[in-house]
Amino acid sequence: MSVLKRNDIVYAELSYKVVGVLYSVHKEMGYGFLERYYQKAIAVELKRNGIPFKEQVRVELIIAGKVITSGIVDFIIDDKIILEIKQGNTFLKTNIDQVNSYLKMSKLQLGIIANFTSRGLLYKRIVNTILN
Numbered sequence: 001m002s003v004l005k006r007n008d009i010v011y012a013e014l015s016y017k018v019v020g021v022l023y024s025v026h027k028e029m030g031y032g033f034l035e036r037y038y039q040k041a042i043a044v045e046l047k048r049n050g051i052p053f054k055e056q057v058r059v060e061l062i063i064a065g066k067v068i069t070s071g072i073v074d075f076i077i078d079d080k081i082i083l084e085i086k087q088g089n090t091f092l093k094t095n096i097d098q099v100n101s102y103l104k105m106s107k108l109q110l111g112i113i114a115n116f117t118s119r120g121l122l123y124k125r126i127v128n129t130i131l132n
Contacts, residue, residue, distance in 0.1 A: 103128035
């Protein structure tokens with residue numbers, strides 16, 4: 001039996017593990033908690049699974065040596081993937097734009113936005129096309 005491996009997915013194996021962590025947290029906690037509680041639970045699960053991460057990381061947009069703006073990323077996974085946690089039933093354009101901005105500021109290639117919803121976990125992969 002051959003294994004189908006796609007070469008067009010950015011960080012396929014690592015992002016698969018991250019999504020697995022998100023599903024574990026959702027299974028354990030369900031819906032209705034504040035984002036910061038999901039974030040704490042995700043940190044516990046990332047550690048338990050041996051996935052390196054940084055939490056609450058400042059990213060900055062610097063033009064001509066001046067900081068134009070900055071933001072705080074929920075997680076940077078293995079110095080490769082931005083993970084933003086949201087609570088709500090839909091992906092808001094402002095949340096997607098936020099992740100896109102963070103990707104550009106950090107010069108990382110992949111972001112995952114996760115929504116803990118009343119219908120289950122929803123996640124979306126966002127690729128920084130500026131780097132391609």
